[in-house]
Amino acid sequence: xxxxxxxxxxxxxxxxxxxxxxxxxxxxxxxxxxxxxxxxxxxxxxxxxxxxxxxxxxxxxxxxxxxxxxxxxxxxxxxxxxxxxxxxxxxxxxxxxxxxxxxxxxxxxxxxxxxxxxxxxxxxxxxxxxxxxxxxxxxxxxxxxxxxxxxxxxxxxxxxxxxxxxxxxxxxxxxxxxxxxxxxxxxxxxxxxxxxxxxxxxxxxxxxxxxxxxxxxxxxxxxxxxxxxxxxxxxxxxxxxxxxxxxxxxxxxxxxxxxxxxxxxxxxxxxxxxxxxxxxxxxxxxxxxxxxxxxxxxxxxxxxxxxxxxxxxxxxxxxxxxxxxxxxxxxxxxxxxxxxxxxxxxxxxxxxxxxxxxxxxxxxxxxxxxxxxxxxxxxxxxxxxxxxxxxxxxxxxxxxxxxxxxxxxxxxxxxxxxxxxxxxxxxxxxxxxxxxxxxxxxxxxxxxxxxxxxxxxxxxxxxxxxxxx
Ligand code: AMP
Ligand code: ZN
Numbered sequence: 001x002x003x004x005x006x007x008x009x010x011x012x013x014x015x016x017x018x019x020x021x022x023x024x025x026x027x028x029x030x031x032x033x034x035x036x037x038x039x040x041x042x043x044x045x046x047x048x049x050x051x052x053x054x055x056x057x058x059x060x061x062x063x064x065x066x067x068x069x070x071x072x073x074x075x076x077x078x079x080x081x082x083x084x085x086x087x088x089x090x091x092x093x094x095x096x097x098x099x100x101x102x103x104x105x106x107x108x109x110x111x112x113x114x115x116x117x118x119x120x121x122x123x124x125x126x127x128x129x130x131x132x133x134x135x136x137x138x139x140x141x142x143x144x145x146x147x148x149x150x151x152x153x154x155x156x157x158x159x160x161x162x163x164x165x166x167x168x169x170x171x172x173x174x175x176x177x178x179x180x181x182x183x184x185x186x187x188x189x190x191x192x193x194x195x196x197x198x199x200x201x202x203x204x205x206x207x208x209x210x211x212x213x214x215x216x217x218x219x220x221x222x223x224x225x226x227x228x229x230x231x232x233x234x235x236x237x238x239x240x241x242x243x244x245x246x247x248x249x250x251x252x253x254x255x256x257x258x259x260x261x262x263x264x265x266x267x268x269x270x271x272x273x274x275x276x277x278x279x280x281x282x283x284x285x286x287x288x289x290x291x292x293x294x295x296x297x298x299x300x301x302x303x304x305x306x307x308x309x310x311x312x313x314x315x316x317x318x319x320x321x322x323x324x325x326x327x328x329x330x331x332x333x334x335x336x337x338x339x340x341x342x343x344x345x346x347x348x349x350x351x352x353x354x355x356x357x358x359x360x361x362x363x364x365x366x367x368x369x370x371x372x373x374x375x376x377x378x379x380x381x382x383x384x385x386x387x388x389x390x391x392x393x394x395x396x397x398x399x400x401x402x403x404x405x406x407x408x409x410x411x412x413x414x415x416x417x418x419x420x421x422x423x424x425x426x427x428x429x430x431x432x433x434x435x436x437x438x439x440x441x442x443x444x445x446x447x448x449x450x451x452x453x454x455x456x457x458x459x460x461x462x463x464x465x466x467x468x469x
Pocket of ligand 1: 029031032033040041042231233234235236263265266272273
């Protein structure tokens with residue numbers, strides 16, 4: 001079966017057909033850098049990473065752009081409160097974002113355009129000018145420029161509502177008397193005192209771009225007028241992505257995005273994890289509890305992207321145990337040459353593509369992981385019975401190499417916390433010096449921290465003790 005995704009625009013699972021042969025353009029809404037991204041944001045970025053890696057596994061070359069929103073109401077307010085320039089204020093959160101993304105093994109995008117980059121601001125201004133000339137935007141009495149949503153017939157198609165509904169739910173803000181329609185959104189926000197020195201010149205006076213036009217400008221600047229896939233969390237559907245369609249299509253007259261993919265929220269205690277609710281954890285909050293980046297990657301990835309995922313520490317422990325099973329299995333497979341006696345009969349599945357086939361089905365990660373753990377069970381049983389020969393083990397290891405390009409779950413040893421690394425090194429030295437009493441003491445200390453030291457033919461192995469947290 002062909003690769004297929006649930007398209008938010010049609011609300012249907014559709015076969016995926018890239019516009020170019022063997023290449024995909026992918027735009028993913030990135031972080032607003034007014035504080036450290038929380039793991040709910042990273043649930044979205046991990047889903048996008050799985051998407052990119054699976055497209056690549058299927059032989060497609062992916063060009064991915066992720067924007068950095070480094071100017072908006074929240075970043076300006078944050079810089080003002082911290083009494084530092086906007087650039088300096090946002091830089092710390094950009095750095096933190098890249099650090100956390102690397103910990104979670106997220107493949108870097110090809111480009112990370114920043115909204116404050118003058119060449120993109122120029123593009124935003126050009127697009128707004130074009131929308132005004134087409135009658136799709138207007139400057140209001142407050143000097144800001146708004147999109148005239150009534151003039152864009154497709155407005156509401158992504159979020160699946162009509163304009164009258166929007167009017168009746170009427171979200172009233174103090175400045176809305178300036179607008180022709182309650183749903184008209186700002187393309188250009190006129191400068192006011194609260195903005196301090198954050199401003200750009202424009203044909204409509206000093207001001208700054210609205211959040212939605214930032215993405216339309218950066219996406220079309222780097223990927224062209226038309227894009228294969230555009231992603232974000234479900235909260236981006238409206239108004240952000242609806243506005244992106246209105247702006248981009250208003251300017252180009254071409255269909256902006258072929259496939260809209262949105263991931264469901266990460267929850268805490270049944271509520272959306274959000275900065276505004278104060279119920280969030282960051283990557284450092286999770287690693288401070290002794291969990292590693294790959295454990296968090298597993299915990300955020302293991303549930304289908306369109307299913308809400310409740311974050312719990314039990315879930316983190318389950319991730320730890322599952323990865324422990326994978327680690328043990330790989331270690332056993334790698335050591336199989338020595339004690340294999342006769343060939344196994346259950347080798348049929350290893351050259352198959354059950355894993356990839358499951359991901360073809362709208363990234364069905366639960367089914368894909370199901371195949372992995374079923375394989376682990378079967379091969380472990382064969383190894384218990386000494387029925388797995390070296391060639392078969394090598395075949396499974398090749399299979400793992402392949403699927404791990406997508407999962408990126410394998411331990412690289414680098415994720416040990418510093419104190420654990422130190423104890424492990426000291427234990428290694430003690431063993432070399434044949435001081436076994438000291439080496440046992442150090443093993444106990446590692447145990448107390450929730451880690452296990454094992455001596456294998458390849459040397460000392462340090463793994464997390466399941467259920468240690
Ligand atoms: P923001 O920095 O708020 O613009 O969000 C960046 C990305 O994270 C967007 O794609 C959001 O839709 C997504 N996002 C925000 N909160 C959550 C959450 N609790 N679960 C999943 N995705 C989220
Ligand atoms: Zn965006």
